[in-house]
Amino acid sequence: GEDYVMSPNDLCTIEFIDQLVEAGIDSFKIEGRKRSPEYVAKTVSVYRRAIDLYFDGKLTDEIKKEMLEELKEVYNRGFSSGFYFDVPSAEEYANIYGSQATRRKEYLGKVINYFQKAKVAHVLIESGSINENDDLLIIGETTGVVEIKVSNLLRNDEAATIAEKGDEVTFVIDELVRPRDKVYLFKEADR
Structure with a gap:
């Protein structure tokens, strides 16, 4: 029941x-x-x-x-x-099952590379889509958890407001992330 x-x-x-x-x-x-x-x-x-x-x-x-x-x-x-x-x-x-979190994570893809001098992450989108100003979580064993807002999104080296499954994107990120770190969209939970 x-x-x-x-x-x-x-x-x-x-x-x-x-x-x-x-x-x-x-x-x-x-x-x-x-x-x-x-x-x-x-x-x-x-x-x-x-x-x-x-x-x-x-x-x-x-x-x-x-x-x-x-x-x-x-x-x-x-x-x-x-x-x-x-x-x-x-x-x-x-009296409810599970979480009452107001936000949830949704898998997007993985980090391919991080360019330390430029502070830019190169990411492969494997699921869903990413938009300029989206909130992301990047999680890795060594990296830990990095929470960012997407800015300066580029798809195929051109400015973009959205990228989808199969696209490779880059965006600015101050924190060091590593290849194979998982990238998640951090969004409002469905109620």
């Missing part, structure tokens, strides 16, 4: 990270076991920024809300404050 075993929502402390630091916690563990590389990269990045902003005196409620929205982009089962303030209620359990 439509019934699912209830799973607890994911523990998320971003909205009260300042209180945890003030309580004397000086080390945080991000649970990433069996999670995707983009989940780990996004979560670690958001928490690192939050802690740095706290110590710089710049962490505001508005910024924490924006960071929560960023965390929602990757795999999650909804969020809970766990037992930090009270015993979790029934609402703090997921």
Whole structure:
């Protein structure tokens, strides 16, 4: 049927990270076991920024809300404050199967080459299409996770706004990527 075993929502402390630091916690563990590389990269990045902003005196409620929205982009089962303030209620359990992520990745292709001096990636599109200004994830064992917005897209050495399966494209990217890194379109999740 439509019934699912209830799973607890994911523990998320971003909205009260300042209180945890003030309580004397000086080390945080991000649970990433069996999670995707983009989940780990996004979560670690958001928490690192939050802690740095706290110590710089710049962490505001508005910024924490924006960071929560960023965390929602990757795999999650909804969020809970766990037992930090009270015993979790029934609402703090997921009653749907799978992820509630607001974004998802869709395989596009692979990196063929990276020209370090020019900071340009050469990519073979193996599935779907890519557009100027698309958000991409480039993931590789050594590279880790790189998130970029496509700019200066060239198809067959000519300016393009779109490229499709079978095309080879180049675009500017500041971060080092490597041949065989996988390239994904990072887009809004279908609801």
